[in-house]
Amino acid sequence: MEHFADLMHGFAVALQGENFLYCWIGAVLGTLVGVLPGLGPIATIAILLPVTFKIPAVASLIMLAGVYYGAHHAGSTTAIMLNMPGEPTSVVICFDGYPMARDGRAGPALCTSAISSFLAGCICVAIITLFSPPLAAAALKFGAAEYASLVVLALVATVAFSIGDFLKSSTMIILGLLLSTVGTDINSGAMRFTFGMNNVVDGVSFIAVAVGLFAVAELMLQTESPTPIRPAAKVRGLLPTRADLLASWAPILRGTGIGAIFGVMPGTGPLISSFASYTVEKSLARDPTRFGRGAIEGVAGPEAANNAAALTHFIPMLTLGIPAGAAMALMLGALMIHGISPGPRVMAENPDLFWGTVASMWIGNLMLLVLNLPLIGIWIRLLRMPRRFLYPAILVFCCIGVYSVINSYLDVLLAAGFGVLGYGLRGMGYSPSPLMLGLLLGRILEENLRRALLLSHGSVWIFIERPISCVLLVATAGLIAYMALPMLRRRIALPPH
Amino acid sequence: MDVDRRKGVAGGLLVTLLGAATVVASREYDIGTPGNMGPGFFPMILGGLLFLFGLLNTGVAMAGRPAEGAERITLGRSMMLPLGVLLFGLLIERAGAVVATLAIAGCVWMAGYGFRIWEILLVTVVLVVISCLMFIYGLQLPTTYLLPW
Numbered sequence: 001m002e003h004f005a006d007l008m009h010g011f012a013v014a015l016q017g018e019n020f021l022y023c024w025i026g027a028v029l030g031t032l033v034g035v036l037p038g039l040g041p042i043a044t045i046a047i048l049l050p051v052t053f054k055i056p057a058v059a060s061l062i063m064l065a066g067v068y069y070g071a072h073h074a075g076s077t078t079a080i081m082l083n084m085p086g087e088p089t090s091v092v093i094c095f096d097g098y099p100m101a102r103d104g105r106a107g108p109a110l111c112t113s114a115i116s117s118f119l120a121g122c123i124c125v126a127i128i129t130l131f132s133p134p135l136a137a138a139a140l141k142f143g144a145a146e147y148a149s150l151v152v153l154a155l156v157a158t159v160a161f162s163i164g165d166f167l168k169s170s171t172m173i174i175l176g177l178l179l180s181t182v183g184t185d186i187n188s189g190a191m192r193f194t195f196g197m198n199n200v201v202d203g204v205s206f207i208a209v210a211v212g213l214f215a216v217a218e219l220m221l222q223t224e225s226p227t228p229i230r231p232a233a234k235v236r237g238l239l240p241t242r243a244d245l246l247a248s249w250a251p252i253l254r255g256t257g258i259g260a261i262f263g264v265m266p267g268t269g270p271l272i273s274s275f276a277s278y279t280v281e282k283s284l285a286r287d288p289t290r291f292g293r294g295a296i297e298g299v300a301g302p303e304a305a306n307n308a309a310a311l312t313h314f315i316p317m318l319t320l321g322i323p324a325g326a327a328m329a330l331m332l333g334a335l336m337i338h339g340i341s342p343g344p345r346v347m348a349e350n351p352d353l354f355w356g357t358v359a360s361m362w363i364g365n366l367m368l369l370v371l372n373l374p375l376i377g378i379w380i381r382l383l384r385m386p387r388r389f390l391y392p393a394i395l396v397f398c399c400i401g402v403y404s405v406i407n408s409y410l411d412v413l414l415a416a417g418f419g420v421l422g423y424g425l426r427g428m429g430y431s432p433s434p435l436m437l438g439l440l441l442g443r444i445l446e447e448n449l450r451r452a453l454l455l456s457h458g459s460v461w462i463f464i465e466r467p468i469s470c471v472l473l474v475a476t477a478g479l480i481a482y483m484a485l486p487m488l489r490r491r492i493a494l495p496p497h
Numbered sequence: 498m499d500v501d502r503r504k505g506v507a508g509g510l511l512v513t514l515l516g517a518a519t520v521v522a523s524r525e526y527d528i529g530t531p532g533n534m535g536p537g538f539f540p541m542i543l544g545g546l547l548f549l550f551g552l553l554n555t556g557v558a559m560a561g562r563p564a565e566g567a568e569r570i571t572l573g574r575s576m577m578l579p580l581g582v583l584l585f586g587l588l589i590e591r592a593g594a595v596v597a598t599l600a601i602a603g604c605v606w607m608a609g610y611g612f613r614i615w616e617i618l619l620v621t622v623v624l625v626v627i628s629c630l631m632f633i634y635g636l637q638l639p640t641t642y643l644l645p646w
């Protein structure tokens with residue numbers, strides 16, 4: 001209970017004028033990119049990162065967090081109204097949300113989705129408050145060996161749980177790790193793989209990489225598909241009926257539970273959570289045939305799971321300094337640029353940052369509840385904005401953002417190169433997210449690996465002898481076995497779209 | 498070989514090649530010993546792993562497993578977008594922010610989303626104004642950044 005006092009302190013921090021303002025900006029921006037297909041939270045966070053160098057660390061993390069959960073919150077709006085998921089995570093909401101809207105029940109669907117998100121948000125802020133302090137306390141005992149093993153576990157888990165081919169995800173992680181070695185080697189001062197480019201002396205700009213892979217490549221992919229203009233459903237009456245609410249509360253709680261668990265694990269996050277929740281609701285339903293034709297449980301559960309996972313996704317990054325996904329990896333980078341070394345010490349040494357961010361999540365979710373519903377008309381109109389207006393603007397923001405990090409034009413060229421690379425990789429079925437994770441974790445892994453082996457005079461037994469490290473490695477081995485035995489590999493069945 | 502398989506094999510071979518190149522390049526740096534790693538140790542291991550996974554990817558693609566989640570890509574007008582970014586990078590310090598912004602607008606226009614003349618003018622002017630404001634007030638760079646001559 002003592003930590004609820006900390007949370008109250010966090011509320012005091014988050015409600016300070018500046019922080020409150022940035023929370024609001026983040027939530028609105030997140031909603032905006034959540035509605036606009038093609039610009040996701042990862043790309044937005046990457047473009048915004050240079051802006052955050054100019055504002056205090058607490059405010060920047062609050063804003064970036066707002067973008068992240070705001071986008072997941074808002075993606076469902078377009079899914080319900082236009083059958084177009086604003087974010088990949090709201091694909092599931094299309095299954096039952098759009099049929100509801102077609103039946104003239106768009107209002108209740110939107111309202112249920114907003115309430116589910118908000119309830120899941122409340123529960124997850126409590127979960128973060130309860131579980132983060134013990135986790136950070138345990139991690140304080142970690143030495144170099146434990147940290148190296150933890151990073152390996154996180155990377156392997158990312159591969160094991162992510163959707164898609166695990167060979168390709170592993171390849172992308174290794175590529176990301178390799179990219180992280182570019183630049184000055186901390187121990188010896190040697191320049192590695194810089195090829196005479198002075199912009200990569202301090203390492204490859206992860207902002208340039210993220211903008212290239214997630215913004216430029218994404219826009220390139222979209223040029224191939226014509227803008228689908230679908231008729232928007234009409235909103236008549238907003239409030240769900242009593243029957244709707246009665247049918248929703250259990251899926252909301254189950255969805256929150258599923259999302260909270262999946263959100264913490266690297267690689268899974270909101271996307272798998274919402275699919276998992278949908279599958280669970282469908283299998284629990286007395287009449288599963290209603291699903292796909294406008295079952296309210298199919299909106300309430302996945303939406304709660306989606307938002308829950310978006311929030312608990314922060315736990316590993318905030319308490320251990322190990323990001324569970326690409327967006328978290330970027331936020332980790334933002335903290336490092338502010339001179340904060342992420343890890344278990346953040347909570348004790350920088351309580352404003354930790355508790356302020358957690359409290360801002362609750363405030364942000366409340367703002368979204370109040371903001372989203374009345375403004376649906378505006379979001380829908382924005383969605384209709386032709387690409388010929390949108391694309392040049394997005395590209396100019398990308399370029400200025402990348403350039404401004406160290407005022408290097410070479411970084412902009414790098415972003416263009418990574419745009420083409422990302423486009424090519426997507427064409428061959430490689431996903432860019434694991435690469436981002438590898439890039440941000442590479443230095444942590446190398447440093448701890450080297451330190452651990454220095455202490456043990458080169459004996460790899462140190463990773464087995466130390467109990468926590470051993471447990472982490474056994475878990476890693478378990479995951480590898482799980483991947484290697486396809487018979488054991490249970491996939492979450494993706495319902496037909 | 499069908500397109501999917503060809504793509505998979507090409508991707509796998511590319512990764513293999515990159516891994517091999519990394520191993521070779523890492524030999525430039527001091528490898529050291531496990532107890533006292535030099536700057537070349539970690540990249541060397543990663544290069545080896547990349548080589549291995551490249552071979553595995555190639556093998557799987559040869560065996561004919563369809564590429565999961567591969568998206569359709571072309572070398573057509575989509576290339577105009579990175580070209581715009583590239584031109585921005587090349588022009589920003591030589592020709593200034595105004596010209597660099599114009600280059601992006603021009604590239605998106607060339608990608609063919611059906612601009613009308615007045616739209617081109619409007620979008621370009623608005624963008625140039627925004628980017629100038631960002632350069633001077635956001636990044637606090639001297640005005641010579643906008644039009645250096």
